[in-house]
Amino acid sequence: MNTLASFELDFPAWYSDVVRRAELAEHSAVRGSMVIRPYGYAIWELLQRELDDRIKATGHENVYFPLLIPQSVLAREGDLVEGFAPEVAVVTEAGGSVLDEPLVVRPTSEATIWSTYARWIQSYRDLPLLYNQWANAVRWELRPRLFLRTTEFLWQEGHTAHETAAEAIAESLTILHRVYADVQESVLAMPVLPGRKSASERFPGARETFTTEAMMRDRKALQAATSHYLGDEFARAYGVSYTGRDGAQHHPYAASWGASSRLVGGVVMSHGDSRGLKLPPAVAPHQVVIVPITPERSEVAEAAAAMAAELRDAGVRVKLDERQHVRPGAKFFEWELKGVPARLEVGVRDLAGGHVTLVRRDGDVREEVPRDAVPARIDDVLREIQGGLLADARSFRDRHTRRIAEREEMMGFLSEAQGFAVTAWCGSAECEATVKAETSATIRCLTLEPEDPGGPCPVCGQPGTELATWGQAY
Amino acid sequence: MNTLASFELDFPAWYSDVVRRAELAEHSAVRGSMVIRPYGYAIWELLQRELDDRIKATGHENVYFPLLIPQSVLAREGDLVEGFAPEVAVVTEAGGSVLDEPLVVRPTSEATIWSTYARWIQSYRDLPLLYNQWANAVRWELRPRLFLRTTEFLWQEGHTAHETAAEAIAESLTILHRVYADVQESVLAMPVLPGRKSASERFPGARETFTTEAMMRDRKALQAATSHYLGDEFARAYGVSYTGRDGAQHHPYAASWGASSRLVGGVVMSHGDSRGLKLPPAVAPHQVVIVPITPERSEVAEAAAAMAAELRDAGVRVKLDERQHVRPGAKFFEWELKGVPARLEVGVRDLAGGHVTLVRRDGDVREEVPRDAVPARIDDVLREIQGGLLADARSFRDRHTRRIAEREEMMGFLSEAQGFAVTAWCGSAECEATVKAETSATIRCLTLEPEDPGGPCPVCGQPGTELATWGQAY
Numbered sequence: 001m002n003t004l005a006s007f008e009l010d011f012p013a014w015y016s017d018v019v020r021r022a023e024l025a026e027h028s029a030v031r032g033s034m035v036i037r038p039y040g041y042a043i044w045e046l047l048q049r050e051l052d053d054r055i056k057a058t059g060h061e062n063v064y065f066p067l068l069i070p071q072s073v074l075a076r077e078g079d080l081v082e083g084f085a086p087e088v089a090v091v092t093e094a095g096g097s098v099l100d101e102p103l104v105v106r107p108t109s110e111a112t113i114w115s116t117y118a119r120w121i122q123s124y125r126d127l128p129l130l131y132n133q134w135a136n137a138v139r140w141e142l143r144p145r146l147f148l149r150t151t152e153f154l155w156q157e158g159h160t161a162h163e164t165a166a167e168a169i170a171e172s173l174t175i176l177h178r179v180y181a182d183v184q185e186s187v188l189a190m191p192v193l194p195g196r197k198s199a200s201e202r203f204p205g206a207r208e209t210f211t212t213e214a215m216m217r218d219r220k221a222l223q224a225a226t227s228h229y230l231g232d233e234f235a236r237a238y239g240v241s242y243t244g245r246d247g248a249q250h251h252p253y254a255a256s257w258g259a260s261s262r263l264v265g266g267v268v269m270s271h272g273d274s275r276g277l278k279l280p281p282a283v284a285p286h287q288v289v290i291v292p293i294t295p296e297r298s299e300v301a302e303a304a305a306a307m308a309a310e311l312r313d314a315g316v317r318v319k320l321d322e323r324q325h326v327r328p329g330a331k332f333f334e335w336e337l338k339g340v341p342a343r344l345e346v347g348v349r350d351l352a353g354g355h356v357t358l359v360r361r362d363g364d365v366r367e368e369v370p371r372d373a374v375p376a377r378i379d380d381v382l383r384e385i386q387g388g389l390l391a392d393a394r395s396f397r398d399r400h401t402r403r404i405a406e407r408e409e410m411m412g413f414l415s416e417a418q419g420f421a422v423t424a425w426c427g428s429a430e431c432e433a434t435v436k437a438e439t440s441a442t443i444r445c446l447t448l449e450p451e452d453p454g455g456p457c458p459v460c461g462q463p464g465t466e467l468a469t470w471g472q473a474y
Numbered sequence: 475m476n477t478l479a480s481f482e483l484d485f486p487a488w489y490s491d492v493v494r495r496a497e498l499a500e501h502s503a504v505r506g507s508m509v510i511r512p513y514g515y516a517i518w519e520l521l522q523r524e525l526d527d528r529i530k531a532t533g534h535e536n537v538y539f540p541l542l543i544p545q546s547v548l549a550r551e552g553d554l555v556e557g558f559a560p561e562v563a564v565v566t567e568a569g570g571s572v573l574d575e576p577l578v579v580r581p582t583s584e585a586t587i588w589s590t591y592a593r594w595i596q597s598y599r600d601l602p603l604l605y606n607q608w609a610n611a612v613r614w615e616l617r618p619r620l621f622l623r624t625t626e627f628l629w630q631e632g633h634t635a636h637e638t639a640a641e642a643i644a645e646s647l648t649i650l651h652r653v654y655a656d657v658q659e660s661v662l663a664m665p666v667l668p669g670r671k672s673a674s675e676r677f678p679g680a681r682e683t684f685t686t687e688a689m690m691r692d693r694k695a696l697q698a699a700t701s702h703y704l705g706d707e708f709a710r711a712y713g714v715s716y717t718g719r720d721g722a723q724h725h726p727y728a729a730s731w732g733a734s735s736r737l738v739g740g741v742v743m744s745h746g747d748s749r750g751l752k753l754p755p756a757v758a759p760h761q762v763v764i765v766p767i768t769p770e771r772s773e774v775a776e777a778a779a780a781m782a783a784e785l786r787d788a789g790v791r792v793k794l795d796e797r798q799h800v801r802p803g804a805k806f807f808e809w810e811l812k813g814v815p816a817r818l819e820v821g822v823r824d825l826a827g828g829h830v831t832l833v834r835r836d837g838d839v840r841e842e843v844p845r846d847a848v849p850a851r852i853d854d855v856l857r858e859i860q861g862g863l864l865a866d867a868r869s870f871r872d873r874h875t876r877r878i879a880e881r882e883e884m885m886g887f888l889s890e891a892q893g894f895a896v897t898a899w900c901g902s903a904e905c906e907a908t909v910k911a912e913t914s915a916t917i918r919c920l921t922l923e924p925e926d927p928g929g930p931c932p933v934c935g936q937p938g939t940e941l942a943t944w945g946q947a948y
Contacts, residue, residue, distance in 0.1 A: 026593075028586070029547055030577060033540035035590055038605065041536050062515050066507035067541075067579075067610055067626050068563070073503055086570050089542070091579065094563035095614030103504060105541075105565065105579070116502070116509055125799070131512065136541055136610065140569030152541050325599070 004337075007274040011218035016146070018268055022277050022338045025146045025264075032144035032151030036261070039338065040147075042285035043264050044154065048134070050187045050282070051156060051259060054179045060130040060158060065112050067136070068103040074111045077237040083204025084108070087139040089151075105138040110205070110230070110256055113159045114238040121242050121252055124163055128171070129252075132158040147265030148222075148474050155260035158227075161252040163244070165231065168253035169208070172227040173448075175257045176210045180225040188263065189280040189389035190214045190270045191397055192224055193420075193469060195445025200429050203256075207231040213444040213469070215397040216269035219419040221444045221471040224266055227257030265474075270393050277339030278361055280389050281382040286319035288378055289335045293328050293347030304346045307356065307374060314375045316382070336361060341385045342378060344369075362388055401469075407458040410470075414439035417472040424453030424464025431459035435470065443468045478811075481748040485692035490620070492742055496751050496812045499620045499738075506618035506625030510735070513812065514621075516759035517738050518628065522608070524661045524756070525630060525733060528653040534604040534632060539586050541610070542577040548585045551711040557678025558582070561613040563625075579612040584679070584704070584730055587633045588712040595716050595726055598637055602645070603726075606632040621739030622696075622948050629734035632701075635726040637718070639705065642727035643682070646701040647922075649731045650684045654699040662737065663754040663863035664688045664744045665871055666698055667894075667943060669919025674903050677730075681705040687918040687943070689871040690743035693893040695918045695945040698740055701731030739948075744867050751813030752835055754863050755856040760793035762852055763809045767802050767821035778820045781830065781848060788849045790856070810835060815859045816852060818843075836862055875943075881932040884944075888913035891946040898927030898938025905933035909944065917942045 004021070005013030019025055024040030027033075036044065052062075068091060075081045084107045091103040106112065113131075120126060134156050141151045158175060162168040176194050184190045192212035202209040206228040214222045235241065235251035244250045271278040281287045288311060292304040301322065308320040319340070321331050328345070335343060345357040355368040358377065362385050369377045400419030404410045413421050415438065425431065425443065436442055446466045453464035478495070479487030493499055498514030501507075510518065526536075542565060549555045558581045565577040580586065587605075594600060608630050615625045632649060636642040650668050658666045666686035676683040680702040688696045709715065709725035718724045745752040755761045762785060766778040775796065782794040793814070795805050802819070809817060819831040829842040832851065836859050843851045874893030878884045887895050889912065899905065899917065910916055920940045927938035 028540045029544050029589065030540050030542045033542060035540065036538040038535035038537050041538055044538075045536060061512035062519060063512050064510040064515055064518075064628065066502045066504050066509065067612065068504045068507060070503050089565045089568040089577070091563045092566045093576075095616065096560050102567075103563070112502070119500075138541065142569065154538065 004274065004276060007217070007272065014272070015265075015269060018272060018276050018337070019146045019265075024268070027144075027146070030151065032141040034146050034150050034152075039285060040264060043267065043279070043283050044261055046283040046285070047183070047187065047263060048156075050183050051179060052134070054182060055132050055156065055158065058174055058178055060132045060160075063131045063133050064135070065109050065116065065133060067106055069106055069109075069112045071102045071104055073115050074104050076115070077111060077205055077234060079205035079233075080110060084139070087141075089138050089140060106135070107137055107139045108256075108258070109133065109135070109157055110159065110234055111238075114234045114240060114254070117161055117252075118238055118240045121161055121240055123242055124244050126242065127161055127163050127252055128167065129161040130158075130171075131160065132156055145265070145474075147268075148262050150261075153260045153262065155258050157258045158256060160255045161235070161240070162255070163250070163252065165229075165253045168255045169229045171255040172208070172210050172229045172257065175227045175255075176212065180212050180227070180257075180259055183259075184212055184214065184224050184263070185390060187280065187282045188267050188270070189282075189386060189393060190224065190266055191390060191394040193445060195448055195469065197226075198429075198432060198443045198446060198468070200432055201442060203228045205230060205233055210448070211445050213471075214266055214270065215393075215400060215420060215471070216266070216474070217272060217396070218269070219400045219417055219471075221420065221473040222262070222266050222269065223444070223473060224263060225257070225259035228255060230254035230256060271339075271389050276337035278389065279339035279341060281341045281386045284339065284341050285317060286335075286340050287317045287382055288342045288344060289319045289321055289340045290344045290346065291321050291328055291331050291335075293345055293350075295322050295324050297348065299351060300346055300348060303351055307344065307346065307371070311375060311378060314379070316375075316378055332359075342381050344374070360385065405455055405458055410458045411435070411438050414441035414470055414472065417441075419471065420444065421470045423458050423468055423470065424455045425466045425468040426457035426460055426462040427465045428460065428462070431457055434459055439472070441470045441472045444471050444473060445469050478748065478750060481691070481746065488746070489739075489743060492746060492750050492811070493620045493739075498742070501618075501620070504625065506615040508620050508624050508626075513759060514738060517741065517753070517757050518735055520757040520759070521657070521661065521737060522630075524657050525653060526608070528656060529606050529630065529632065532648055532652055534606045534634075537605045537607050538609070539583050539590065539607060541580055543580055543583075543586045545576045545578055547589050548578050550589070551585060551679055551708060553679035553707070554584060558613070561615075563612050563614060580609070581611055581613045582730075582732070583607065583609070583631055584633065584708055585712075588708045588714060588728070591635055592712055592714045595635055595714055597716055598718050600716065601635055601637050601726060602641065603635040604632075604645075605634065606630055619739070619948075621742070622736050624735075627734045627736065629732050631732045632730060634729045635709070635714070636729070637724070637726065639703075639727045642729045643703045645729040646682070646684050646703045646731065649701045649729075650686065654686050654701070654731075654733055657733075658686055658688065658698050658737070659864060661754065661756045662741050662744070663756075663860060663867060664698065664740055665864060665868040667919060669922055669943065671700075672903075672906060672917045672920060672942070674906055675916060677702045679704060679707055684922070685919050687945075688740055688744065689867075689874060689894060689945070690740070690948070691746060691870070692743070693874045693891055693945075695894070695947040696736070696740045696743065697918070697947060698737060699731070699733035702729060704728035704730060745813075745863050750811035752863065753813035753815060755815045755860045758813065758815050759791060760809075760814050761791045761856055762816045762818060763793045763795055763814045764818045764820060765795050765802055765805050765809075767819055767824075769796050769798050771822065773825060774820055774822060777825055781818065781820065781845070785849060785852060788853070790849075790852060816855050818848070834859065879929055879932055884932045885909070885912050888915035888944055888946065891915075893945065894918065895944045897932050897942055897944065898929045899940045899942040900931035900934055900936040901939045902934065902936070905931055908933055913946070915944045915946045918945050918947060919943055
């Protein structure tokens, strides 16, 4: 049992070790593409279900648009093609011949979807159009990291059309709060800061990009999900117009929004420790692992199986680890590495005492639980762990968020990646560029509504117009 | 309200009309790729859930492998590359440069998966490996038909590894019966014939291909899903070996199996009629549509809403069609076209009489149902429709299946696509080719275990060695 790289001293190596050794994912033969293993995919499926439920509960329907996009279709929206051109993969041959027109593997689907909406949107009665798709996307990645930045990723992308700009903006914010922030906090136990991106960090073609930003355990930021207000540019670029309530022709307003498999990386980096992964029960493929201490003794094996059945009946996701060729100590090590929230040990002495031993992943205390109290105790413990992980991550983030007014302090704090710096900002891209050049940090987000920052921009000394949160980011 | 092409006289045009006008899917800008619209995607999601539940219940886990496959990896299994070379789409440029090695967009994932299994399979303890993935795949299609043959399609592909050939064969058959045939019959109400493919119809590289074959309403066959026993060829081609129970090195045996979005087309073609789609309740996005006859009258609107809520509480998928700018007659027409199993009409006279009017999609009788009996009656009716559709499709198939011993009768029956011909077959590919040349028909399947066909091959007169079912196919 070799140990993980140091959580404290070399977080990136720790992350790679955990992803690989907890069998979440690994690199494939194609640079930047990953293989998602069963344990990692099970986390993604649980997360996907939670997102999908909320996407549907907010009135959206799922659709599916093609993977391949003719280059000329992508080219019709100037900002989009410019933003994504350096990252696209291009199919130039198919069916044994060179294609007349190359096809781009979708980096995102605004182009293909809005060129189709031209057929679907004719009247104000067709609006709003509230569609989402679950799909893969490809953006060529030169510095890949499993889950966080991969050439191919899995995601959902919502693309909606509205009668008014106000409705499209409201849509972006509904998704931000009721879908993304809610899943990230209540399911992934990952506290997020909802906000607006500065112009330089917006999605290509967007008038406003909203984001949820989370702090990882190395105090760097993860952009957890984004939603965009796209104005009517896409409608104009793709010739989408409709007859309004007033009988005249109008262009609909657009929003788009996406959350991806990178969130699995966010879970790893939000809650791990030196022993490995720590999974929130809501996305743990196994919420409880039962380890029979002497699985070769039939009374122990039977008691363990009965307990597994009882917990499953109570709706708990249970793994019964009956392997006889692996020692209990090795099992404890493995399931701790894999972040299973609770472990139940069943041994001869436990049975004689009428109890089992409970060990929580979020603590080291061994607790004896009377056998008939196990389902109730597990129910409590899972709830406590879910809430505890969120509270702990929030307290970590708050401890590493600092209100800063002075330039020198700001630059030092950010270049050492000490956490989130909250400062006044004058609104100029020049100051952003200066900070990035000196510290590698960027504005993670501005407040949702512009707020009086109560002082001058620490970078240039000009009056502050926005309150900005800065950090080094993934 | 223009009518559909004739169900009786021009089934292919009827199919295209229904798919388009019921808003299931439409063609996209990329030849052969389709856009799946919300109503079509909702059917796919329901079907997907049913397949996924059974895939997991039979012990499989989901994973995800990359979309792009290096050409050299695909090339390592000779039959596979030869079989798919004419159909693949190839990425030759990415990230702004020409790639050193072209990447194939997956037509199927045996190559990429088995090259990875080389790392995962070391000991007999790692077997069986029972993995499945939900993914898109691309096979260049020159004669596309929505859902049935599309350049890009959605599917699940299972890829398993086993210690013995017998286990790999048993896996293929488990999937065939407990996953595919079960979903197709009990969910899609589509009776299927499980069988073996002849050598000429096998998957490239397979030693045995098993299939479920269904009869569409034009008496043509749809290959509904296939599972393959692949021997140890893939393990050898990709260098996969393990230390067996005997301490020696062995190659594992492989199975693979897939079912795709073509099944949505199968549902359309199994149950439609001249009015459009007829959906089995198990995959109907709306099992019941409620049409208030005078939605502008508040007592009617309220009664309709209350009934919708009551049915939803009972677990029924309900659509309440409150649109005021569409006349009831147009609504009836639309929901019949879309195949909603049951319609409830709520009018002033209904309310006065304390009942609602029920109209089933599988009949024309109008039935008055007392208001408090609605949930129980709907529960019965949905069950009856689900069973009725299956019984009806089975009786249709049986009426159009004929045991044939004479060559002339066989050729006439098949060239007119009168249905399934069951004949003796001598086992020669030459006779298959003769039949195909004369009638366009192929062997859809052989019996699962070779059966004495009780007579000579009608094509060549040589002794029969197999019992074959022939038909024209999609």
